[in-house]
Amino acid sequence: MATPAVEPGSGTSAHWIGGERVAGGGEVIEVVNPADGSIVGTVPAGTAADVDRAVAAARAALPGWAGTPVEERIAVAQRISQGLQARAGDIAASITAEMGSPISFSRTVQVGLPIGSSATAAGVAASFPWTEEIGNSLVVREPIGVVGAITPWNYPLHQVVAKVVPALIAGNTVVLKPTEVAPLTAAILAEVAAEAGLPAGAFNVVHGTGPVVGEAIAAHPDVDMVSFTGSTRAGKRVSVVASDTVKRVALELGGKSANVILDDADMGKAVKVGLANAWINGGQTCTAWTRMLVPASRHDEIVEQVVAAAAKYSVGDPTEEKTRIGPMSSTAQQQRVNGYIERGAADGATVAFGGPGAPEGLESGAYVRPTIFANVDPNAVIAQEEIFGPVLSVIPYADEEQAVEIANSTVYGLAGAVFGEQEHAMAVARRLRTGQVDVNGGTFNIAAPFGGYKQSGNGRELGRFGLEEFVETKSIQR
Known part of the structure; x- marks a missing residue:
């Protein structure tokens, strides 16, 4: 033994x-x-x-x-x-x-x-x-x-x-x-x-x-x-x-994965699955879809949907069954994430949900407030750097060409997603410079190759x- x-x-x-x-x-x-x-x-x-x-x-x-x-x-x-x-x-x-x-x-x-x-x-x-x-x-x-x-x-x-x-x-x-x-x-x-x-x-x-x-x-x-x-x-x-x-x-x-929601997507599914993959493991996931790219004409509508979905995410004691988001892994990580939330607000993004600071009643642990930013500039710090926390940036795009350009605009290329009519979404997925892409919520395949492009x-x-x-x-x- x-x-x-x-x-x-x-x-x-x-x-x-x-x-x-x-x-x-x-x-x-x-x-x-x-x-x-x-x-x-x-x-x-x-x-x-x-x-x-x-x-x-x-x-x-x-x-x-x-x-x-x-x-x-x-x-x-x-x-x-x-x-x-x-x-x-x-x-x-x-x-x-x-x-x-x-x-x-x-x-x-x-x-x-x-x-x-x-x-x-x-x-x-x-x-x-x-x-x-x-x-x-x-x-x-x-x-x-x-x-x-x-x-x-x-x-x-x-x-x-x-x-x-x-x-x-x-x-x-x-x-x-x-x-x-x-x-x-x-x-x-x-x-x-x-x-x-x-x-x-x-x-x-x-x-x-x-x-x-x-x-x-x-x-x-x-x-x-x-x-x-x-x-x-x-x-x-x-x-x-x-x-x-x-x-x-x-x-x-690292990663800064984009979730590209096309105009012909099932918006309800795209928002629900997109938020879940942005905040998976408290956002402390290298493949997290932390950038939600949406048609500019539907930006406000989608932000309303994602904020409504976010309200269902309970933050609290990780030993409780109902908890969906626990603390960050350490106080150092808590401070890092809070710093990015503060930076996003200071740089002009709209805080649509959450914001800086700890959730009410959870001031003693390494907790942060899950946060959604709207109207995010694709070149903003929060849209370019890996935050590694429950922070989602909603980024409007004018047309499909711009959506692909924004998705490929960071130094990273680990993961991503596309939601839309199946063949259309598959065509866009092929244009993303990233190691794995989920189309319309395709499930994780433990036998498929996992890794990244670029940095x-x-x-x-x-x-x-x-x-x-x-x-x-x-x-x-x-």
Whole structure:
């Protein structure tokens, strides 16, 4: 039986290196519940020396794990998915306490996504072309080596599993730096992976901050690839640090996604689904549709509809079933979002709903007022920069050409949406410079490639495309 990564009866977590809990040095990072400011746990403040130890463990485990038949690696991934399912209640409660996702959202999405993506990766791997013949060449797909994974706080387990499980299936070993804001579910994953039969050293966890642990992973000469999800600013830094060793870098970064509502759309559906995707997870989602582009002639009508829909969004204690928007993940994030709301009003956008400050009766937590701005200039700060909170900008356009121009006008290109007559909407969707587009509320596909254009990053996650990120390709001529 593996040593637990979390001390029983506490929220105290340790590094996980070589299949064992490792306490680290004396410094710790407190994990704060953003709803009330209470301390829900601690993790060690890792150092470059901790990274060295974890990388050494991963490097030592690499030959054995890479040499394990792929069928056995797939079986481990399947057991990991089953183990996460068995711990679903613990995972949901931990994420809600750590970063404030409403408990209903944590149970369905925060837990459902990693269970689903790990099972999907295992299924894809069974039919993946690990070898193929092209003329006189045998093309072989092999592990890259040691993979460094650096993940964010908004979907703290999903973003980990989307990297770790396909990397492991491909025969790599992994060193993970989870977010220091919501790090505790990484320990649950370590336990589940060990119980699933993953050998010691194949998966390692080093807690700490990005400037210390993240940079040490990105710079390490024995790390062959870095997969990073987070802000564009931090992703640029990872690329720079990793470039000294010319390691592969995969980046999933920020977004400022446009929801283009065409004149022939079902307006009721476009508004309802559009607002839900703007404020999903409190707007703390890289794919959030934070810009609603509407025909200028129907701007006021649509604003009335979206404001009416917004009134149904309850803000409050994330442990309550009825809550749709909880606190921001931290007081720092609360201040950031409030700053953007203040900036939007100061720059002349119309506050149609919400506004600066905390909701009434929720002044003590990291809460903000969900906000809708109307008549937003497409070049305004709130229409160009990623806010990462429940803030929607309604932007009028004169014609379809201008709508496409506005949608493509930011440095980002991660996601988006189009609502309209189906063929018409599909034609507009093809013109958007973004990694994924939902047409008329098309549902999220966990097997489809996920990633961005432009400064939203490179590479793809999930399904077959996510598995391909973690292999090297060799041609053997005969």
